Amino acid sequence: MSIPISMTVNGQPVSGSVEPRTLLVEFLREQLHLTGTHVGCDTSQCGACVVIADGVSVKSCTALAVQCDGSQVTTIEGLANGATLHPMQQAFNDHHGLQCGFCTPGMVMSAVDLVTHAPNPTDEDIRKGLDGNLCRCTGYQNIVRAVKAGAEGMRTGMGG
């Protein structure tokens, strides 16, 4: 059984046909070819797959595509404005908030969600806000620095 669905992804209306068991991340990667959203664990723990759906961050490996029929979804591909990086992306770049980069799309999306709801987070808020994201490379220190700078960039509308 295939079900037609449509949603708005990164501002563009999209539609497709999915089996009920198709995950949101599978729809994004395999049908829309938006491969910036990663699958790290596929067990709801690592946060590499985080996207923003209807204004909040979600693990796209733990949502069915059919559940998001009609939703507004933003993925990592939807953040930059042409060649100008989003302030949070710029801050990860400036502050070496990544090494291999596998966790980064999810980290950035969780950080954007965090700052959208708490524009001036403390280090503690940032660490708690990234509870659902694992990084096997950086040791997190530079990620926290990057998110702090990215928050400032988002407040002032400038690159980090």
Next chain:
Amino acid sequence: MYAFEYHRPSSLDEAVALLTSEDIKPLAGGQTLIPTLKQRLAMPEALVDLGRIEALKGIRKEGDAIVIGAGTTHAEVAASEVVRGAIPALARLAGLIGDPQVRNRGTIGGSIANADPAADYPAAVVGLGATIHTNTRTIAGDDYFQDLFTTALDENELITAVSFPIPQAAAYEKVANPASGYAVVGVMVAKTAGGVRVGVTGAGPCAFRATAIEDALARSFTPEAAKGVAMPADGMNSDIHASAAYRAALISVLASRAVAACGG
């Protein structure tokens, strides 16, 4: 995941009409059910998505109670001014569940229906003396949790809301598993018109009241009184995270911290 069919009713009546066999399951936030399906630990014929049923959503004050719709997310409870004003311990508990993404999708109804022995909400259901509202009846919080992942719900009975009487004071303390956030042990202490209640999660097969600590606190509502009660280790959970004896000891320690947080 095995293949299944999918239904998305827009009313409770439609949902109830679709839930016609034990092979058809409700889907709420999916934060437990989707991982279970991926591991092929369940093979439902069809899922009935409760996510678009407005009647299951929202938080309101009704007399001396806070009523939370089954489809309300953990994040909504944590952020709710109504809950923070009336039962701050409940908002705090919701904010300690898992991580932000789990809280953005997981719901109170899903958590209580699932009855994981280490879930947080069960401590509040038992500790605050909540009432579970379903599509057919109401169930007292004290009678609701029966065993490991076993509740008083009948096959295909739907939780519609949970109402929590507003206590005079309450506090929730937990030792969280550092990886998942689930409670190794969590304790809700509440001072209510009907006496002191102590709800415990994580320690046994399902949430329960620590009556020995309740009795001690009825005599003297102090952290020392709670800490002075030695809980028996018999029947407590034992796993790589903590032994039965350690969990038993944690109950008294966390109850004493909760009493201190209540100003006792």
